[in-house]
Amino acid sequence: MSVPAGVTADGLPVGMEILGKPFDEPSLLEIGYSFEQATDHRHRPKTTID
Known part of the structure; x- marks a missing residue:
């Protein structure tokens, strides 16, 4: 599973x-979700329309 981990200086x-x-997908989803919530690295792209 891939999760957002920040951005570069650029x-x-x-x-x-x-x-x-x-077959351990439930654990991966739990870990990935927890990482996203703890780090707050996921942000909406600027090109997304509201």
Whole structure:
């Protein structure tokens, strides 16, 4: 699973990949969601229309 992990000095997005054991998707989703909530790295792109 890939999750947002911040941006570079140039403003380019950086992602982090989380790997797990086969058929352990629930754990991966829990870890990925927890990481996103704890770090607040996910932001809406500027090109998104409200």
